[in-house]
Amino acid sequence: MEHISADLLVIGNGIVGASTALQLKKKYPKLNILLLDKEQHCAGHQTGHNSGVVHAGVYYKPGSLKAELCKKGAELTKTFCLQHNLPYVQCGKLLVATSDLEMARMEALRKRCYENGITVQTISAPELRRREPNITGKGALLVKATAITDYPEITRQMNRLFRDLGGKTLFGAEVVKIQEVEQEVRVQTAGNRIHAVNVVVCGGLMADRLARMMAIALTFQIVPFRGEYYQLPSRLRSLVKHLIYPIPDPDLPFLGVHLAPMVNGSLIVGPNAVLGWKREGYGRFNASIKDIAQMVQYKGFWKVLGHNLHAGIEETIDSLYKPGYLKRVQKYCPRIRAKDLLPYPAGIRAQAVMEDGSLVHDFLFAETDRSLHVCNAPSPAATSALPIGDYLLTKAAEKFSL
Numbered sequence: 001m002e003h004i005s006a007d008l009l010v011i012g013n014g015i016v017g018a019s020t021a022l023q024l025k026k027k028y029p030k031l032n033i034l035l036l037d038k039e040q041h042c043a044g045h046q047t048g049h050n051s052g053v054v055h056a057g058v059y060y061k062p063g064s065l066k067a068e069l070c071k072k073g074a075e076l077t078k079t080f081c082l083q084h085n086l087p088y089v090q091c092g093k094l095l096v097a098t099s100d101l102e103m104a105r106m107e108a109l110r111k112r113c114y115e116n117g118i119t120v121q122t123i124s125a126p127e128l129r130r131r132e133p134n135i136t137g138k139g140a141l142l143v144k145a146t147a148i149t150d151y152p153e154i155t156r157q158m159n160r161l162f163r164d165l166g167g168k169t170l171f172g173a174e175v176v177k178i179q180e181v182e183q184e185v186r187v188q189t190a191g192n193r194i195h196a197v198n199v200v201v202c203g204g205l206m207a208d209r210l211a212r213m214m215a216i217a218l219t220f221q222i223v224p225f226r227g228e229y230y231q232l233p234s235r236l237r238s239l240v241k242h243l244i245y246p247i248p249d250p251d252l253p254f255l256g257v258h259l260a261p262m263v264n265g266s267l268i269v270g271p272n273a274v275l276g277w278k279r280e281g282y283g284r285f286n287a288s289i290k291d292i293a294q295m296v297q298y299k300g301f302w303k304v305l306g307h308n309l310h311a312g313i314e315e316t317i318d319s320l321y322k323p324g325y326l327k328r329v330q331k332y333c334p335r336i337r338a339k340d341l342l343p344y345p346a347g348i349r350a351q352a353v354m355e356d357g358s359l360v361h362d363f364l365f366a367e368t369d370r371s372l373h374v375c376n377a378p379s380p381a382a383t384s385a386l387p388i389g390d391y392l393l394t395k396a397a398e399k400f401s402l
Contacts, residue, residue, distance in 0.1 A: 002192045004170075006034040008396070009187060009196035011175060011210065013037035014047040015151055015382050016374060017202035018158035019389030024200075025167045027393055028402055033167045034194065035159070036187075038174035042159050043152040046204050047382060049282060049347035051229070051260040051268060053243060054078070054088070054147040055380040058095070062115040066362045066380070069391070071116065073384035074145060080386065081149055084157050087263035093146035093243040096128065096137035096332045102247040103138055109247065110141055119145065134239050134335050146243055150263050151382045178213040185214075185370050198400040199371040200392055205279045205350040207375045216366050220352040220375065221298045224279045224291070227271025227349060228319055230341035237267050239335065246332060257328040268344055269329055269336070274319045275305075275312065282346050303357025352376035363388070365395075372396060 010021040013035055021035040037044070054077050060067035081088035097106040106122075113120040123131065123140040131142075159169060173189040178199075180186075187194040203210040208222045232239065244259040260268050278288040295301045305312060318324035326338050352360035352375060363384075364376035372395055374388070381388065396402060 004034065004192055004194045005032070006168075006194060006196045007032040007198070008034070008400070009185070009194055009199045010035045010202065011187070011199065012202035012204060013039075013042040013155070013159070013169065013171070014045060014202060014204055015043060015155045015158070015385040016204075016377055016388050017200075018042060018155045018162065019385040020200055020202060020392045021167060022158045022162045022165075023386075023389040023393045024396065025162055025165045027397070029165060031402065034170060034196070035162060035167060036170045036173050036175070036189075036194070038172070038189075040171050042169075043155040045280060046348065046350060047155055048152045049345060050151065050379075050382060051258075051270070052148045052151060052262055053260065053383070054149050055383045056093070056118050056143050056145040057116050057380070058093075058109060058113055058118060058120070058141075058143055059248065060116065061361070062112065064362050066378075066384070067116050069363065069384035069387045070380045071118070072387040073380065074147075076386040077149065077154070077383060078147065080154065086153055086157060087150045088147055089149075089261075089263055090145070090147040091242055091261055093143045093245060094123070094128070094132065094135070095141040095143070095245045095247055096135060097139050097247045098137050098331050100138070105247045105250065106139060106141055108250070113141070113143070118143065132240055132242060132244065135244055135332055136334060137332055142242075148243070148261060148263050175210060175213070178210070180214055180368055180370050197370070198396070200396060201371060201373040202377070203374070204377065205348060207350065207373065208352075211366055211373050211375060214368055214371055216368060216373065218366070218375075220354050220360060220364070221294070221300060222279070222350050223295060223301055223304065223353045224276030224281070225349045225351050226274045226276040226281065227347040228274065228325075229268050229270030229344040229346060230325075231344040232267045232269060232336070232340050233342060236336070236340060237265055239267060239333070244332060246328075257325070259329070259333060269341065270344070271347060272315055272319055272325065272328075273349070274315045276348055279350075280348065282348065298353075300353045300355045300357050304353050304359065307357050349378070350376075351378065367399065370400070372399065
């Protein structure tokens, strides 16, 4: 058992943890900072399983931390990519309305864009057809600022910069125990005992479990939602030039199945949102007895199911029945056929659910005397990773008297 000492330990080497560690090391170069992850590489979970969209902040409640950090993050992500020659394509997003109800919802979204200071353009049906000949709709919103990037590569670059500054990374080190005492935090992994003066936890799918290891009284639990994707064949890669999104239902927490060009030239469809029976279940069929047992014992789980029963049933049916999933895409892109939906890895969204069954839509943080925890970092966490890191830097400097 190796003993390791650190002034500051950051747990979780996804894009939020990597951003936080990098910014702390830049600000405090003499600080001995260790960035730890249980996987053998960075960006192994939510960071590495998404559609790579740099969000402009269209959907988020004006004045919320999510809206503020997303807008800042979009600009900082662009700057970071340009500085380090990383993939970044400002392809823009079209939110397409296909019914009178969606046209009304589209107008509400346009107003929200205005409130959030986001430039948006209303597009008529003929103009939509001219811009995207394979897309059908009654109208659309064009958000030119939306872009695509490669978040795992951004995270790897953050790791390189962190190490160049003298920071240390440790992989394959799953945290099994955390004990906070007066002078330090003792973290045990399978092969190491780490003695850290202070800790910042960016645990993603394991955020609640890591917080409970430190005896933090929580009023939420992480419930995993699978986002299932398909990839279109190479002959359809030029089908669209923009990101194509449906107009979301404001009563539902997720944005709906969209068409997303990727920076590697591929074109993916998705995601849907179905209940995950395993927190890290990226395959087609996944279940974890531990994860299921923890969910069904939590009263908030049953309440969130009750609140979203109809939508949940529809999502599950369409997950199992490809023609149902296809229908969601054909609503705005009728050219796609069932044979065009090729396998692609799923993603898992770590969704914090309160005891009353309500979903936590904004960022959520917790703390002890010697630790800071990111408890909920929903989309657009990847877009917002740089300002989240700066936010945690400020909090850490104040709390830990750095």
